[in-house]
């Protein structure tokens with residue numbers, strides 16, 4: 090039976106709640122003269138409706154009937170066990186998001202009364218397995234071969250898909266990094282399951298063992314909780330810095346399992362030419378405790394030199410809004426926000442950034458926010474711990490002068 094939705098004429102009072110909450114502008118309210126109390130009526134445009142159910146959930150009068158098709162799946166979910174995380178590494182160095190995934194993965198595994206495993210793919214990476222066990226993994230699957238020395242989508246997808254088909258995990262988490270975003274989507278397509286990208290919150294429904302995968306949607310205006318009810322494994326990529334890192338418990342016991350593949354059978358449609366390290370001398374925003382970030386208000390590429398000097402004096406990194414990145418004043422790797430990085434520094438200094446939701450979603454959990462802006466009414470000045478009203482080209486040089494002066498005096 091396909092999805093169906095209808096308004097129950099006898100219950101609808103035409104209050105308009107469904108119209109205001111519908112994300113797809115699929116509901117309108119019309120007059121109906123024939124009603125004894127002259128109640129209006131909600132009408133759903135089925136060409137726009139996606140059966141998301143937001144209207145039905147919000148209707149106080151139970152006047153919207155939504156029937157959802159049962160998920161079409163032959164998967165025997167009872168065969169799938171365990172929570173897995175993908176232990177992303179580059180040149181033998183584990184990405185810090187992996188430690189965050191281990192922490193969150195452990196919590197989910199405990200709730201599901203199951204084990205937490207990590208998957209390590211690379212060349213000569215086996216020595217890193219104990220590090221993952223010390224951070225909470227019960228098992229580490231290691232797939233070591235010179236062919237995996239650099240991340241490449243095709244062979245990595247082949248090997249992880251084979252491992253998943255053999256071991257059947259219930260949940261797989263990856264970091265929402267450039268690699269994770271590309272890799273997870275290919276694996277999910279290969280093994281015919283769903284994937285929720287960029288999650289910021291995960292929860293388990295213990296009755297169904299469904300993973301409730303929450304992520305910002307519609308430009309960050311709503312939080313959408315997405316389920317994979319009919320397929321297994323349930324796959325999600327998780328934003329960096331959203332969860333705390335797992336603590337180290339030295340010499341924890343765990344199992345290290347070698348997974349061998351016939352590398353002759355792996356297909357690779359790309360050729361790895363070389364690895365070019367980011368040449369910038371400026372610190373990486375993802376790991377910085379202090380970030381000085383610039384927006385459209387900086388006005389020109391040279392303005393970022395001032396922010397670099399400011400950041401350098403504070404021992405921090407330089408971030409940017411998308412407006413500054415789109416203007417080519419600073420590379421994309423510095424962008425913070427919905428389509429950039431999520432950061433949680435101790436101090437975030439927003440210079441000439443208005444604070445639109447797509448930016449604040451990536452930095453609003455910072456411990457202290459300082460806003461420097463000409464417009465005291467803009468959102469960034471409202472959410473800031475300290476709001477400095479004025480021209481950044483007057484305020485920042487003065488602060489830099491004070492810092493230098495105080496250092497000379499000490």
Ligand SMILES: Cc1cc2nc3c(=O)[nH]c(=O)nc-3n(C[C@H](O)[C@H](O)[C@H](O)COP(=O)(O)OP(=O)(O)OC[C@H]3O[C@@H](n4cnc5c(N)ncnc54)[C@H](O)[C@@H]3O)c2cc1C
Pocket residue numbers: 308383384385386387409410411412413424425426427428429430440441442443444445446447448451461462463464467479480481482
């Ligand atoms: C799907 C989608 C994804 C997006 N993803 C992101 C994202 O990841 N990150 C992101 O940042 N944006 C993102 N955006 C864009 C976002 O909506 C905003 O357009 C952007 O954040 C605005 O950047 P801004 O605050 O620098 O510019 P503006 O909004 O133009 O603000 C400039 C500010 O500078 C102030 N100002 C001007 N001159 C000075 C001065 N001399 N001194 C002090 N203050 C001054 C102004 O008062 C103003 O408040 C996204 C948008 C969409 C639709």
